[in-house]
Amino acid sequence: MPHVVTQACCGDASCVYACPVNCIHPTPDEPDFGTAEMLYIDPDTCVDCGACVTACPVGAISPGHRIPETQKRFASVNADHYRDPSPDAVRFPVSALWRKPLAPIEKPRSLHGTPDPLRVAIVGSGPSAMYAADELLKHRQVHITMYERLTEPFGLARFGVAPDHPATRSVVNLFNTIAQNPRLRILLNVEIGRDITLDELREQNHAVLWAGGAPTDRPLEITGVDLPGVQSATSVVGWYNGHPDFVTAGPRLDTERAVIIGNGNVALDVARILTADTNRLAVTEISLDALAALRDSQLREVVVVARRGPEHAAFTLPELIGLADGPARVWVDPADLEHVDDDAVHDIETAEKIVLLREIAAGPKPEEPYLRLAFGLTPERVLGTDRAEGVRFRRTTTDSEFADLDAGLVFTAIGYRGRPVPGLPFDDARGTVANVAGRVVADQHPVPGLYVTGWIKRGPNGFIGTNKTDSTETVAKLLADAEAGLLSPAPVGV
Ligand SMILES: Cc1cc2nc3c(=O)[nH]c(=O)nc-3n(C[C@H](O)[C@H](O)[C@H](O)COP(=O)(O)OP(=O)(O)OC[C@H]3O[C@@H](n4cnc5c(N)ncnc54)[C@H](O)[C@@H]3O)c2cc1C
Ligand code: SF4
Ligand code: SF4
Structure with missing residues (x-):
């Protein structure tokens, strides 16, 4: 029986890249990825290899014969997503692009002409910060200091996700693994703006990536x-x-x-x-x-x-x-x-x-x-x-x-809203730090060395895994700027 994606799916798309037959959709390069409530396995294409199970950080994928009783309904939810064209399907169209082959996965790039070490400060330690760190650390030159105002890391993955959703909360195991990297230092109980100013952070690093979340209620x-x-x-x-x-x-x-x-x-x-x-x-x-x-x-x-x-x-x-x-x-x-x-x-x-x-x-x-x-x-x-x-x-x-x-x-x-961050331009209409694809912008120009990711970049929407795609985009901009020599000058003491 084909494999099935179940309730805990947080949309990070790790399974998409693990699947040898491209049967998990929508993929990050398909238009409905940003609005999908979960990902779905096509039962007609799945070859039951199990690769997606290993890739999933929250245990959301079950082989068809081992779906827990409370999750059985997900077998039809996955299958319905791929219903054949019929009068009904015209009414509920699935992504027209779902058969499109995946773009090749981008291999970690080697950085040319960048400072070594390349010092990056990340503010916050929630999902967007951890996914950004993971992406940055693929590059040998990068050394990260992460600042978290609370005494425990991982933001809403720890303090937001409901306690009766242990599978979703288990994503912190992935974040703990990322945190083991010796080129990542996490300083807890340090609030930027209270204990250290943003200007000080910019002086000490080639780039600062703000991942402070969207902390107020509408x-x-x-x-x-x-x-x-x-x-x-x-x-x-x-x-x-x-x-x-x-x-x-x-x-x-x-x-x-x-x-x-x-x-x-x-x-x-x-x-x-x-x-x-x-x-x-x-x-x-x-x-x-x-x-x-x-x-x-x-x-x-x-x-x-x-x-x-x-x-x-x-x-x-x-x-x-x-x-x-x-x-x-x-x-x-x-x-x-x-x-x-x-x-x-x-x-x-x-x-x-x-x-x-x-x-x-x-x-x-x-x-x-x-x-x-x-x-x-x-x-x-x-x-x-x-x-x-x-x-x-x-x-x-x-x-x-x-x-x-x-x-x-x-x-x-009735929802969340980002608070203005002292020192960063704020887009009041969207409740986000003003940015284009993660580059902070002031007066329509990128501010050298300043980046943003997660809820404070795109607004409070999506799932934990959505922050992975989001942070990958921001990190790509940061690295491109590093190679183009556009980051802050050599930090103090380096
Ligand atoms: C109640 C709730 C339940 C949710 N449940 C789920 C779920 O079950 N499944 C799911 O997929 N998604 C869930 N989400 C969504 C998910 O939590 C978010 O997508 C994700 O946490 C956003 O990540 P982030 O890094 O942008 O922000 P956050 O997780 O908010 O992380 C921001 C971090 O920055 C720190 N910080 C802020 N300002 C500073 C500063 N000045 N200095 C230092 N540190 C700072 C904060 O303390 C925090 O740790 C839930 C969201 C909420 C609100
Ligand atoms: S079991 Fe294998 S073929 Fe089926 S969805 Fe998972 S990775 Fe793809
Ligand atoms: S959580 Fe990620 S890996 Fe697991 S099913 Fe959802 S998209 Fe796939």
């Missing part, structure tokens, strides 16, 4: 969001993952209902953890304080609310499958699916999400505490005087009726 601008009991989903994620900035951010769980506004994967993570069986959480890396609080929780229902219908759901199909087929207790009110606009569905992932939501809605209401996926509700205001007591919604389709949901806790999960 604010929800409705009346009442400042009331106690309203907080960002990010702060809850930080709290249950033991992030030092959020140790005191634990929500008061002495209420029966919580509402999460926004329905991306982060909203699902928070709802799943808040309603999980605590005995299951106890064997994860969840913070012990959070575990103790969750054991005493009074929550009976966590409602994940989306403004639009399921045809526009922000969560991904793999995460929904994980919810539906895993240990989570999940419920969808059939009434919420009555207005689905099937004509607005143009891709197979969305079509499959709707099938699955209908399947959940047709099932029984689960035991409490459970998480509910609700649709078509636009938040108008948080209700309450001294603290949050509920949320008033407008029904998005009819644009008139109000629906009030009682809730003692309200979490906002």
Whole structure:
């Protein structure tokens, strides 16, 4: 039976290059790679060699005969991606380029005419920083000092990914391997801008690569969001993952209902953890304080609310499958699916999400505490005087009726946004450091020796593995500039 990509896929495309028959798509050189929710194996072409299993850093690929029970649905999800042309397939077209042979993999280049050693500082130690380091270290001359403001490395791979997703979190094993390279030095508990200035860093290095992430939530601008009991989903994620900035951010769980506004994967993570069986959480890396609080929780229902219908759901199909087929207790009110606009569905992932939501809605209401996926509700205001007591919604389709949901806790999960970095030009519209393909630009000109990668370069989207392609692009620019003699002058002391 052919191999199958499952839920933990973080899109780094390592399997694509390992596969001898080019049957894993989309590849980084195909147009839908940037928007794909995971990669898919073509069951008709796969020769079951197993090379992709070895290449995958998060154990996301299973041989067909050994797919875990909770992941079985992924066999058809992989196969459906390659459905033969039919009236339906015209409606859900797969990449027209998927049969295109892969471009040859670029071999590590030898650097000519560059300083030796070539000193590079990387700010941050999240996925984008680690993938950039890995790419740079392929060149013998490069010596890297990486600066991380926290006392533990690897950014959101450690402090963002949910503790009940151990396969995804295992990507830190790859980062630990990269960190063993003797030409990479990681300095923890050092914040650039507080302990060392960016100017000092530029003086000491030929190039500085900023990989500081996109650390703020997009604010929800409705009346009442400042009331106690309203907080960002990010702060809850930080709290249950033991992030030092959020140790005191634990929500008061002495209420029966919580509402999460926004329905991306982060909203699902928070709802799943808040309603999980605590005995299951106890064997994860969840913070012990959070575990103790969750054991005493009074929550009976966590409602994940989306403004639009399921045809526009922000969560991904793999995460929904994980919810539906895993240990989570999940419920969808059939009434919420009555207005689905099937004509607005143009891709197979969305079509499959709707099938699955209908399947959940047709099932029984689960035991409490459970998480509910609700649709078509636009938040108008948080209700309450001294603290949050509920949320008033407008029904998005009819644009008139109000629906009030009682809730003692309200979490906002409508996305992230990069903060301006002192000393770097900021593109306010995109919430990123101003750059062209990773070269920092000011007044439309590249700033010599300054580069950017990850969420603060492209905005807060994509998966852990997306940062690999992103960082490869930035590093290519940095190395090209090194060879062209465009980097900063010889650093102090070199
Ligand atoms: C809650 C959450 C859950 C997620 N779950 C998943 C998942 O399950 N699967 C998946 O594929 N993707 C997931 N993602 C997405 C993934 O985490 C991101 O794509 C990835 O972490 C972005 O990498 P980055 O390096 O740009 O930023 P980050 O991971 O944020 O790393 C930035 C690092 O820079 C450090 N830093 C910032 N400023 C400074 C400074 N001035 N000096 C020194 N250090 C600094 C920060 O402390 C941090 O360690 C999740 C994201 C979030 C927010
Ligand atoms: S098992 Fe081999 S042929 Fe099949 S997808 Fe993996 S690498 Fe490709
Ligand atoms: S995580 Fe990477 S290697 Fe594993 S299946 Fe996804 S794209 Fe392939």
